[in-house]
Each structure stands twice: as C-alpha cells, then as structure tokens.
Amino acid sequence: EAQVTQNPRYLITVTGKKLTVTCSQNMNHEYMSWYRQDPGLGLRQIYYSMNVEVTDKGDVPEGYKVSRKEKRNFPLILESPSPNQTSLYFCASSFLRYTEAFFGQGTRLTVV
Amino acid sequence: QQQVKQSPQSLIVQKGGISIINCAYENTAFDYFPWYQQFPGKGPALLIAIRPDVSEKKEGRFTISFNKSAKQFSLHIMDSQPGDSATYFCAASGSGGSNYKLTFGKGTLLTVNP
Numbered sequence: 612e613a614q615v616t617q618n619p620r621y622l623i624t625v626t627g628k629k630l631t632v633t634c635s636q637n638m639n640h641e642y643m644s645w646y647r648q649d650p651g652l653g654l655r656q657i658y659y660s661m662n663v664e665v666t667d668k669g670d671v672p673e674g675y676k677v678s679r680k681e682k683r684n685f686p687l688i689l690e691s692p693s694p695n696q697t698s699l700y701f702c703a704s705s706f707l708r709y710t711e712a713f714f715g716q717g718t719r720l721t722v723v
Numbered sequence: 724q725q726q727v728k729q730s731p732q733s734l735i736v737q738k739g740g741i742s743i744i745n746c747a748y749e750n751t752a753f754d755y756f757p758w759y760q761q762f763p764g765k766g767p768a769l770l771i772a773i774r775p776d777v778s779e780k781k782e783g784r785f786t787i788s789f790n791k792s793a794k795q796f797s798l799h800i801m802d803s804q805p806g807d808s809a810t811y812f813c814a815a816s817g818s819g820g821s822n823y824k825l826t827f828g829k830g831t832l833l834t835v836n837p
Contacts, residue, residue, distance in 0.1 A: 615766070642823050653729075653812060653827040654767070661822075669824060701766050708816070708823050709755045709774070714766030 617715035634702030643685040648699040729828025742800040746813035753815040
C-alpha cells in the first residue's frame with residue numbers, strides 16, 4: 612500500500628528539548644515536504660526536498676531543520692522547540708509536478 | 724500575503740443539496756489547482772485537480788470550475804452526502820522553480836446534515 616508514515620502521532624514536550632519527527636514514504640518519490648497546519652491558517656510549507664541531500668526552505672522555516680540522507684526518509688528536527696511551534700505537522704511526498712501529493716497522518720505536537 | 728483566498732470558512736448543507744466552495748488566487752504563475760479533502764484525524768487527500776487549459780473538470784459528484792481571466796476556481800459537490808462532511812482545501816502550485824509547493828487556502832468546514 613502506498614503511504615507516507617509519520618511518527619510519533621502525538622507528542623508533548625517541554626520548551627528547549629530537541630525532538631525529531633520522522634517521515635517515511637514507500638513510493639520512491641523524489642519530492643518530499645513538511646507542512647504545518649494551524650487553525651484559520653491552512654497548511655503552510657516548512658521545508659522541502661527535491662532529492663537526496665537537496666533541501667530548501669519553504670514559507671515558515673524558522674526553528675526547524677530537515678535532512679534527506681535517504682530517498683524514503685525526511686525527518687523534521689526541532690533543535691529547541693518553543694510554544695509557538697505547537698501545531699499539527701504533515702509530511703507529504705509526490706513524484707512529479709502536477710501529480711498527487713500524498714500526506715501522512717499527521718503529528719500533533721504540543722510544546723509547553 | 725495570502726496568495727489563495729478561500730470562502731466560505733464553513734458551510735452547512737442539507738443532504739442532497741449542492742455544496743459550493745470558492746477560491747481566488749493572485750499569482751499568475753500558478754498552473755495547477757488541486758482540491759484536498761481532510762477528515763478529522765487524517766491527512767489531506769487529493770479529491771480532484773485541474774490545469775488552466777480546461778474550464779471544467781468533473782469526477783463523479785465533484786466538479787471544478789475554473790475561470791482563468793478572473794483568477795478564480797470553485798468546487799461543486801452535487802447531491803451532497805453526510806459522508807462528504809470534512810474540511811476542504813483548495814490549493815495552487817506554480818510552474819517556476821524546483822519547489823512543487825502547494826499554496827493552500829485556509830479551508831472550508833463542510834457539514835452535510837442528514
């Protein structure tokens with residue numbers, strides 16, 4: 612089954628404690644990205660990757676890092692989380708432009 | 724700067740009725756316009772998409788209407804069903820650069836009453 616898998620689904624952490632949200636896809640997609648979803652704001656892109664070792668900033672990259680060491684994995688790293696990063700995070704992947712973007716189930720992060 | 728404006732924020736429709744959600748965009752470089760459907764606790768899933776070379780696309784009960792000159796597009800759900808109750812996002816993507824980023828509208832919460 613084609614899917615994007617994120618872990619964990621839920622996470623509560625404290626300010627400043629580094630965390631990583633994992634994302635893995637089994638469709639051999641080159642393109643992967645991270646979005647955050649906030650009430651009333653829709654989804655906004657954080658970072659994206661065109662291929663292994665190729666990453667770039669999206670619209671709201673501050674406070675986040677990513678890496679793409681393998682084609683299937685695209686982890687999101689919060690080095691020093693702050694309460695304003697409390698949000699619902701989605702990883703997505705797609706093959707080409709103009710094709711369907713597949714989203715993971717989401718990770719609900721709370722930073723206290 | 725909000726590049727894709729979506730309305731209404733919420734919509735209540737009776738079973739069997741027509742649901743209409745509208746979006747307007749500003750960036751003329753956008754050339755791919757998908758609609759995503761999201762159920763509670765799930766990630767968005769592609770519903771239907773359109774390119775600017777056609778003015779309308781229909782898939783079952785779902786139709787996208789596209790007006791390039793007005794920079795507007797809309798989703799019509801015919802014979803709306805309670806199972807259609809979800810949040811709908813319009814999105815747009817541009818042809819330039821290496822980022823396949825989707826720029827999303829803020830979403831419309833659709834409730835279909837039985």
